Amino acid sequence: MQKYLLRLLGFTLILGALPTVIIGIASYYIATQDIEEKVNEGNLQLLQQTQMRVEQTLRSMELSALQFVNSSLVKGSMNESLTGEDFIQVRELMTGLYNMQSKAVVKQAYLMNIEKDWAVSLNGLKLADSMDNKKEFLAYAKQPESIFWNTRDIGSVNTALESDTTSELTSAPSETISLVYKIPLAPKTNTPKGLLVVQISTSEIHGGLTAKNTLGNNYVLDKTGMAFLSTASDKEANSEINHIIQDRVSNQLQKQGFFKAKIGDKNMGVSYLSSGNNSWTFVNVVSIEEITKGSKKIAILTAGVCGFILLLVLIFAFYGSRRMYTPIRSLLEFMKKMDTDANPERLGTDEWSYIKESLQSLFVSRGRLEKQMQGQSAHLKEFFVLKLFTGQISDSDFLYRSRMYGFPIEWDHLGVLTVQIDNLQDTRYQEQDRELLLFAINNIVGELLPQQSRFSPILLNESQVTLLAVSTDQTQDLKTYFYQTAELIKSTVEQYLQLQVSIGISASFDKLSYTVKAYGESLTALKSRISLGPDIIVHYEDMEQNGNTETAVYAHLKVVEDQLIQALKDVQLPKAVDIFNQYLSSILHKDGFLHEHHILLMQVMARILLIVQDRGVSVKKVLDGDGDIERFLKLQTREEISLWFQSRLFAPVVRILTEKADTQFLNIADRLMRMIHEQYDQEMTLESCASALNFHPVYLSRVFKKEIGVSFSDYLSEYRMNMAKVMLETTNLKISEIGEKLQYKNISAFIRTFRKTFGMTPGSYRELLDQK
Missing domain, CATH: 1.10.10.60 (Homeodomain-like)
Structure with a gap:
């Protein structure tokens, strides 16, 4: 007995300690990852905010400059040679340059006419040749873009592109950035009439970068990958990071993202976001150690909590195991008294197995019962209606069940509508889709007809059947209502499923016990498809009642059968099809043959299969066992019968007789x-x-x-x-x-x-x- 107690104690310890250790490790790992992800997401959001602040400043300046360039004053001045005598026009131009102040303060602005050799700045009018930065402006004109931001002198940019990046790493940060507009803006040219150059202090950009971020450092790369706002030491420290970012952005790999890099002996997390407006890249570099500083505290706290939990597990496991074993011992003693054939030695070594087997037997029985009851409530309504159509429910039981299931209670007459699919061979569906299509039709009927006017639609013997309840006793009104309902179902099925169906309507009745008979009447009405064709709505009362069944004379059918057999032997498939259609017309045009056509067609089938057997070929190569025969017996329309014989008999027989296979491959x-x-x-x-x-x-x-x-x-x-x-x-x-x-x-x-x-x-x- 004590062995099981020790096993129970050990199992309890493992059961309590193992989840605690796993949860502690998982919580530390998840917390670390979550903190890192949250910090990265926060840094990326700060970068997005920084980008919006900086680009808002730049766009504001671009809009002001564009309005100035497109003004009539600038357009008129670009065609004139301004001198000191044109002080009024020069003053207006200076005023326009000064008014470009927006969110960013303009440090200096130049309107330069290269062709007329003059330049207007915030300081006044000068000759273009006398300007100190004329070479820089002429370098601007040779750039391919018509509008661009320059973060350094054009001359130094060209020199840096031709040499290594050492000068960039050791250069001081730019004090100004320049917005350049070529005049005119279009078409693109390397020899514009003039230039508008607006210089703003880089402190405006620095102001946009001062986000409230306690972790990491923000800076900006221009489109060449230079950190134009950073100091020389920062440039050198972040050079490898900048190269990685530039490679990702220039190769279209990723416009924004996060990666880890090493600067010196520190592991750093780098978030970057490339702007589609001016190709600048906003970068945030943060120390991984700073990110995970909080997770170390979580690790210590988690270890302490887990240790405390383990101690509690040990205490409760010891006392709990002893208390848990007490009822087991009592139960075992009780079972030993009840079971006189039990072996005490076996029970002493494996008492839990004995108890487990007893409980397992109980739970297995309970599980079987639950499975039997599971899902029954969803089909009770259909089951009730199915019992009604099979005559298994009485009128007295109807009232109680109808109130329970919400079926119509107050009605004067009832009627049965039976829907059958005509033919699938000329549609996009296959024969194996028939049951699924009937299920779809059943759903359509359930959604189409109001619940207060019908019982639950059901599927019965490859048909969709609906019991309608009508509050009228006028015969003509009943027929009209049934026909309109059938027409609505038929048109809806054709609209959504592109499928032809036929509907049989029973005579109206006023007692539920007549439901079985009404269902038979609707099926009888559908049999008229043999002579009337598919895609019809037939009311049982409209069928022609002919009590004098004519005696069938089969002599002329024998002649047609012989012609059909000969056409197949001559391998004349079209002729055989024509003769078979004549045969169908002969046996289906009279009521006396409607209930005998399957027997006659079976006779023709036997004669055709005899042709194959006479040539030593197995019938299995033509018909696929009992499945084809069962399908043949379920054919309801003339078109189905004709297509079945053509595809399942005539074509295989002709193929076997000719012993040729169609080898032409159409790619x-x-x-x-x-x-x-x-x-x-x-x-x-x-x-x-x-x-x-x-x-x-x-x-x-x-x-x-x-x-x-x-x-x-x-x-x-x-x-x-x-x-x-x-x-x-x-x-x-x-x-x-x-x-x-x-x-x-x-x-x-x-x-x-x-x-x-x-x-x-x-x-x-x-x-x-x-x-x-």
Whole structure:
């Protein structure tokens, strides 16, 4: 006995200690990761706020400068040679330069006319040749952009690009940055008439970077990757980080992100965010040690809490195990008294197994009972209606059940509508979809008809059946209501499922016990499809009642059967189909044959299979066992019968007799690819191609994806993008014209697709070609 107590104690200790250790380790790890992620997210948000503050300042200055450049004063002055005598016009220009003050304070501004050799600044009018920074301005004019921000002298920039980056690392931070506008702005030229140069202090940018961030350091990289606001020591310390960021941004890998790097002997976390406006990159560098400083405190606290919990687990495990073992001992003693055949030695070594087996037997029995009851409530309504249609419920039980399930109670007459699918062979569905389609029709009926006018729709014998309740006793009104309801169901099914169905309507009745008979009447009405054809609504009372059944004469059918057999032996499939259709017309045009047609058709089937057997071929190569026969017996319309015989008998028999297989392979994918290559600049869809190739779009899509490896739309888009690339290389068409030629109605969609395919916009690709 004591062995089990020790095992129980050990198990309790493990059970209590193991989760505590796992939770402690997991909580420390999760807390560390969470703190690091939160800090990174906070730094990224601060970077976004910093970017918005800085770019708001820059955009404000760009807007003020653009308004000044487009003013009539500047446009008129650019065509004149200003001198000291034009002091009024010069003063107006100086005033306009001064009024460009917005959120940023303008340190100096120049309006320079290169052609007329004059320049107006905040200090007055000068000759352009006498300016100290004329070479710098002429270098501005040679830049490819019409509007840009310069973070250093153009001359020093060009020198730095041609040499190594040592000078950049040792250079002092820039004191000013310059906004440059070429006049005129368009077209792009290296020889503009003039320039507008606005210089603002870098302290304006520094002011935007002063975020309330106690962790890390913020700085900005220009489009060349230079930290133009940083000191020489900071540049040198962060040079490797700046190179990594520049490589990621320039290679289009990631416009924003986070990575870890090492500066000296410190592990640093770097968050960066690239601006799409001026290609500046905002960077935050934070020490990993600072981030994880709080997690170390959490680790100490977690270790202390876990140790305390382990101590409590040990105490409670000891006393709890002893108390837990007391009822087990009592139960075991009780079971030993009740079980006279029990072996005391076996019970002493494995008493828990004995108790466990008893309890396990109890729980297994309980589980079986729960599984039997599970889900029954969801089908009680359908089960009740099914019992009603099979005659298993009485009128006296109806009132109680109807109130329980919410069925109609107050009604005058009832009627049964039975819906059956006509034919699936000429639709997009397969025969194995029949049950799923009936389920869909049942759902449509349930949603279409109000609950107060019907019982729960059910599926019964490959039919969808609905019991309608009507509060009227006028015969004509009843028939009208039943027919309108059937027409509504039929049209809705055709609309949503593109499926033809037929509906049989029973005669009206006023007692629930007549439901079984009414269901039989609706099925009888549906049998008229054999002679009337599919896609019909038939009321049982409208069927022609003919009590004098004519005696069938089969002599002429024997002649038609012989002609059919001969046509199959002669391997004349079209002729055999025509003869069989004549045979169907002969046996289906009279009521006397309606209930005998299956027997006659079985006779024809046997004679056809005899042809195959006479040539030593197994019947299994024509019919797939009992499944085909069962399907044949369920055929309800003439079209179904005709198609079944053509596909399941005539075609296989002709194929076997001719011993030829159709080896011609039609490479659908190659034809579809050829259409794309020839018609890529025309409006084309998968549906239009499917119509041209006489295939269903879904089938065509699957074949193309299987053989080519990509979908039709992806292949068409990729081919059009390749052709767009060729047009950019070989023509002077505008980007919008190329997009329209490739059937992109929205130029933004064309640019977005091109960038997704090649990693750059069409304009950037054309500029790259021009530079090459």
